[in-house]
Amino acid sequence: MDKEQQMRAPVYEALEKLKKRRVVPFDVPGHKRGRGNPELVELLGEKCVSLDVNSMKPLDNLCHPVSVIKEAEELAAEAFRAEHAFFMVGGTTSSVQGMVLSCCKAGDKIILPRNVHKSVINALVLCGAIPVYVNPEVDVKLGISLGMQVSEVERAILENPDAVAVLVNNPTYYGICSDLRSIVRVAHEHHMLVLVDEAHGTHLYFGENLPVCAMDAGADMASVSMHKSGGSLTQSSLLLTGKGVNWEYVSQIINLTQTTSASYLLMSSLDISRRNLALRGKESFAKVAQMAEYARDEINSIGGFYAYGKDMVNGGSVYDFDVTKLSVYTRDIGLAGIEVYDLLRDEYDIQIELGDIANILAYISIGDRIQDIERLVGALADIKRLYSKDPAKMLNTEYINPKVLVSPQVAFYSQKESMPVRQTAGRICGEFVMCYPPGIPILAPGEMITPEIIEYIVYAKEKGCSMQGTEDPEVENLNVLAKK
Incomplete structure (x- = not known):
């Protein structure tokens, strides 16, 4: 390299050059470098809004x-x-x-x-x-x-x-x-x-x-x-x-x-x-990996949580592990990942990337600092002490591999009927059902709905996962393929 x-940075350089020329804009966008939308300038700053420009010859x-x-x-x-x-x-x-x-x-x-x-x-x-x-x-x-x-x-x-x-x-x-x-x-x-x-x-x-x-x-x-x-x-x-x-x-x-x-x-x-990244990425990501590994060690020393890493590598289904990812299993303290996610935000002002039924993911990147990691670790120790419950009452968290009966396109465009979620076992799903993030569908169009999947959806909803993909915003009903 x-x-x-x-x-x-050719695009950045061209924008800087354009700014110096003080060109009078008779093109879109209509806010005209922010002059037409002062509230937007107040929110984003004059420099940012003035660079929100249209394609033109000097800018490609x-x-x-x-x-x-x-x-x-x-x-x-x-x-x-x-x-x-x-x-x-x-x-x-x-x-x-x-x-x-x-x-x-x-x-x-x-x-x-x-x-x-x-x-x-x-x-x-x-x-x-x-x-x-x-x-x-x-x-x-x-x-x-x-x-x-x-x-x-x-x-x-x-x-x-x-x-x-x-x-x-x-x-x-x-x-x-x-x-x-x-x-x-x-x-x-x-x-x-x-x-x-x-x-x-x-x-x-x-x-x-x-x-x-x-x-x-x-x-x-x-x-x-x-x-x-x-x-x-x-x-x-x-x-x-x-x-x-x-x-x-x-x-x-x-x-x-x-x-x-x-x-x-x-x-x-x-x-x-x-x-x-080309100039400083190597040093930056060495620091990110170091911070994530430090956080992993600290979280594992709390007890009850399991921050997994290279120890999962088995040469097959886990051929390697990206140590910059701070994934933590929470179920042993009797809390779903989404419950820990909500507690961190609502009680500790810490926003993490995701919480699912059994895990949380804190995204560590080039913008993080060690004091932020310390704050996260302290909050997790606190959550364990104050909020942990008996894990025996929790649903088995295993991800369920659905069965595909019809192609996604055929199912998506088929004639459908709406049914209460709990009554859909045995029918073919006509839409997506997912927790976001991570945005991996629990069900996709064309897949068989089973009692286990229904239980998973209901449980994820009850625990507070953000459910998406369905026509019904409340995810009370599901669109299934109409019977011929």
Whole structure:
């Protein structure tokens, strides 16, 4: 990587140049550098609002970059060791959908784990591809899906030789990594593309002693959430393509759904963040890993909590573990993860990333300080002392792998009827049901509803999980496929 080149930030530099020229705007946006919306200026600041500008010749255009955006994307590709990088302003949802839609059309099969983010299944609804799920092993105690076993991927490939691609989550929200290099090798031997949802893996490209990143493993495409561990603004992301991928075609697919009014705030944040990571990422992520490991040790010494890490690695379903993820199992103190999540926010003014039925996740990044870690550890010790209950009364937390009966697209667009959740056992679901975050569907369109899944949904609701995806905002009723 050329460090001197990486010191540049072409989009940011072009915006600075534009600002100095004091151009009179007779174009959109209509707030005209904030003059038309003083409250917005008060909220965001004059500097921020004055850079919320429209595409113009000196600033290039994200739909067809030829100058500063093109240069910025080339620098990002170099920093991330990709053949090509796309700036994405619709979040990693948009990147994931770009990957899937560029290699799958109606009727094509794609091999993937079921614990994918909803954006993956949404892409299948859009294009009509058929999912072939490799049900990952589940950690029964923690209630989370683990990685994809290479042998299971190989079996799915041999049973579905007509599949066009394999999609892998790496790492998962909780820090679990699959044997990505081996999955890539097996898939490529059978002429299938490998797509990696790397929403939680920006740091893998820059840190040391971390799991392998998608581009180094030889994957064909990867979606990278720069706004998560990379420091850019929320909703900004990258789509990376590897050797032999027709990036011009991928560009056409992206332009089917991506806005033609790309935000320069988001794009400049990608540009600046890439520069920061290229120049200082190694040291920054060493510090992040150190803080997370320190927090893990401190939380485990409280007793009752289990902050899991490298001790989970088994060479198979947990091939590696991303130590920057601070995932903590809470069920042994008699509290669901979501209950600890709520207590931390409401009683201690600490906002963590997620709480599910049995775990919490505190996201540690380049913006954290050791005193914040100390505060989190102290609050957890306090919660154990003041709020712990008898864990025997809690529901078994195991993640349930659903059974697919109809493709997501067919189910989503089928005739449906609304029924009370508790009466839907044996019916086929016609919509999504999920806790957000993490945004992994409990049910997706086309899946069989079972009594166990109903119990899981009701329990998650009672504990206070944020339920999404259903037409009914209260999640009292579910849309199921109408009986013919």
